[in-house]
Amino acid sequence: MIEIVVEKKLKAYKGLNTLQISKEIPEGAILRITGPSGVGKTTLLKMIAGLATPDSGKIIVDGIIWFDDAKKINLPPQQRHIGFVFQDYALFPNMTVKQHLEYATTDAEWINRLLAIGMLENFEEEKPAHLSGGQQQRLSVLRALAIKPKLLLMDEPFSALDIKTKSGLIMQLKTLFAELDITALIVSHNPQELDGISTDELDLEQ
Amino acid sequence: MDLSPVWLTLKLAGITTLILLLVGLPLAWWLSKKRSWFKILIEAIITMPLVLPPSVLGFYLLLGFSPQNGLGKWLQQTFDVRFVFSFQGLVLASVIYSMPFMVSPVKSAFQQLPLSLSQASYTLGKTRWQTFVHILLPNIKPSLLTAAVLTFAHTLGEFGVVLMIGGNIPGVTRVASIAVYDSVEQMDYKAANNYSLVLFAITFIMVISVFMYNKYQSKSPLE
Numbered sequence: 001m002i003e004i005v006v007e008k009k010l011k012a013y014k015g016l017n018t019l020q021i022s023k024e025i026p027e028g029a030i031l032r033i034t035g036p037s038g039v040g041k042t043t044l045l046k047m048i049a050g051l052a053t054p055d056s057g058k059i060i061v062d063g064i065i066w067f068d069d070a071k072k073i074n075l076p077p078q079q080r081h082i083g084f085v086f087q088d089y090a091l092f093p094n095m096t097v098k099q100h101l102e103y104a105t106t107d108a109e110w111i112n113r114l115l116a117i118g119m120l121e122n123f124e125e126e127k128p129a130h131l132s133g134g135q136q137q138r139l140s141v142l143r144a145l146a147i148k149p150k151l152l153l154m155d156e157p158f159s160a161l162d163i164k165t166k167s168g169l170i171m172q173l174k175t176l177f178a179e180l181d182i183t184a185l186i187v188s189h190n191p192q193e194l195d196g197i198s199t200d201e202l203d204l205e206q
Numbered sequence: 207m208d209l210s211p212v213w214l215t216l217k218l219a220g221i222t223t224l225i226l227l228l229v230g231l232p233l234a235w236w237l238s239k240k241r242s243w244f245k246i247l248i249e250a251i252i253t254m255p256l257v258l259p260p261s262v263l264g265f266y267l268l269l270g271f272s273p274q275n276g277l278g279k280w281l282q283q284t285f286d287v288r289f290v291f292s293f294q295g296l297v298l299a300s301v302i303y304s305m306p307f308m309v310s311p312v313k314s315a316f317q318q319l320p321l322s323l324s325q326a327s328y329t330l331g332k333t334r335w336q337t338f339v340h341i342l343l344p345n346i347k348p349s350l351l352t353a354a355v356l357t358f359a360h361t362l363g364e365f366g367v368v369l370m371i372g373g374n375i376p377g378v379t380r381v382a383s384i385a386v387y388d389s390v391e392q393m394d395y396k397a398a399n400n401y402s403l404v405l406f407a408i409t410f411i412m413v414i415s416v417f418m419y420n421k422y423q424s425k426s427p428l429e
Contacts, residue, residue: 051325077328084329090322094344103340104330147330 001027002151002183006047006057006067010040019043023202025183027062032194033187035204041187042087044204045153048185049084050077061151083144083182085154089136091128097139098124104146114142117172119165133160138169145176152177152184158193170197207400210377211385215405218293218381219361222300223308226357229301230308231350235338237309238316253310255303264370267299271371289371296372296379300361307357315349316342352416359412362405 002025010017019040025031033041046052048059050066053074059067066075092100097120101111115121118138128136137160144152158166174197177184188194237249255263271278271289281287289295319342327337343350365383372379374388382401389398 046325049325049329051328077325078331078333080329081331082329084326086322086326088320088322090320090326092323092326092341092345094341094347103327103332143326143330 001025001062002048003058003060004048006044006054006059008040008043008047008052008054010038010043012038019204021202021204025185025200027183028177028181029200030177030184030186030194030198031200031202032198033185033202033204034189034191039204041204042155045084045155045185045187048080048151049082049153050075050080051084081147081149081151083147083149083152083154085140085144085152085157087155087187089128089140091136091140091143093128096125096127097131100139100143101146104143105148110148111146114145117176118142118169134162134165137161138165141169141173148180150180150182152182154184154186156187156189158188158190166193170194173197207397208376208385211380211382211401212404214293214377214380215362215382216408218296218300219358221297222304222361223354223358225297225301226304226308227354230305230312230353230357231343234309234312235316235342238313249309253306256306260303260364260366261370263303264299264367267295267302267367267371271295271298291371291373291375291379293372293378296368296381299367299371300364303364303367304357304360307360308353311349311353311356312346315346319345348420351419355412355416359409362409 003023004025005022006019007021008019010019017038017040021044033044035041043052047054047067054067054069056069057067058065058069061080065071065073066080067073092103095103097115098111101114105111112121115124118135118141120135120138120142123131123135128139131139137157141154141157144154158170161169170193176182186194186198233252237245268290269275271281273279273282273288273290278289281289287294289298323341323345324334324337327341328334332340363383364381365387368379368381369384369387372381372384374380374384380388382405386398386401386405389395389401
């Protein structure tokens with residue numbers, strides 16, 4: 001169970017915009033996050049990951065306080081053990097596909113399975129610069145999964161994939177989420193994209 | 207031709223570059239982070255040798271480290287180190303004088319890396335140090351190499367600072383650029399020409415290697 005009650009001022013085109021969120025997410029949920037550009041979808045994910053700090057409020061995950069401004073608790077991202085898929089992929093230019101996964105985990109069997117899920121087995125030795133946009137995006141999803149997170153935060157993770165690849169990957173992820181007991185928060189612009197997988201929705205209004 | 211000034215110059219440039227790699231890298235990383243007034247001040251001080259006449263820098267170093275004055279006296283009495291008219295003095299002056307050539311390009315290289323690269327590494331449970339070594343450093347390699355070569359070449363070209371703090375002691379502080387000046391003073395144009403040619407050749411080769419490396423290395427995917 002994740003309890004989030006946070007507030008953060010965001011710089012917007014016209015002055016400041018306040019992002020206010022109050023949400024409880026049950027374990028194993030797959031939450032789709034929608035809302036117009038600039039409303040704070042990415043910021044919300046980053047606050048949960050510990051990559052951005054809320055102005056006030058608290059984030060409690062499975063009874064453990066990750067953030068609480070009153071108690072001055074703010075767990076660093078390293079201790080939160082979350083999988084994060086960045087909108088810009090944030091792949092490491094110096095590492096091959098395989099090295100990305102080896103940087104995250106030492107479990108060779110798990111790496112091979114992930115490579116199969118992402119259809120990247122034949123690109124193990126390639127660096128991001130030599131991958132297509134879709135392959136790069138899949139790699140960023142695999143890297144986030146490599147640490148076997150309990151909580152997965154994905155920022156537009158399927159935007160560069162064609163429909164066939166996308167639905168194939170989403171089906172595989174669904175199985176994996178159940179197997180690893182993953183709670184996932186997915187920012188998505190495409191309304192149909194997560195049909196049949198998402199269990200809940202959070203619409204951030206301006 | 208007495209080659210000792212050339213060797214001394216190469217030794218000085220080598221040691222200076224090595225020290226600046228060790229000192230300049232963390233410094234550049236620190237400077238590339240969030241700006242503050244304190245950082246702007248530090249960065250300005252580091253950049254000063256670019257615009258300050260080398261003789262001015264040398265003059266203050268000479269004053270500061272002179273064994274007659276406070277700091278120089280203390281250093282000599284406590285650690286038995288002397289920074290004026292000695293090789294270690296040249297190293298110290300060169301480190302200060304060439305610092306902007308190392309720090310500035312490396313700093314901008316760090317700044318050009320997307321923030322999300324380190325963030326991604328943190329979410330994988332990696333510490334700041336692991337992230338620095340495995341992610342940041344490898345991805346600024348071309349800039350690092352350029353900075354190191356320029357630092358080395360710039361140290362070869364030192365004259366004013368060296369003359370002020372080091373003087374012209376054969377085998378100790380008589381670097382190639384000083385040897386050129388000294389030879390001309392003594393009307394020995396042949397020796398001056400020899401030293402000049404060697405310096406010209408070394409620096410030319412270094413600069414052209416950097417240009418070639420930057421031209422042929424594969425384009426960064428971050429661009």
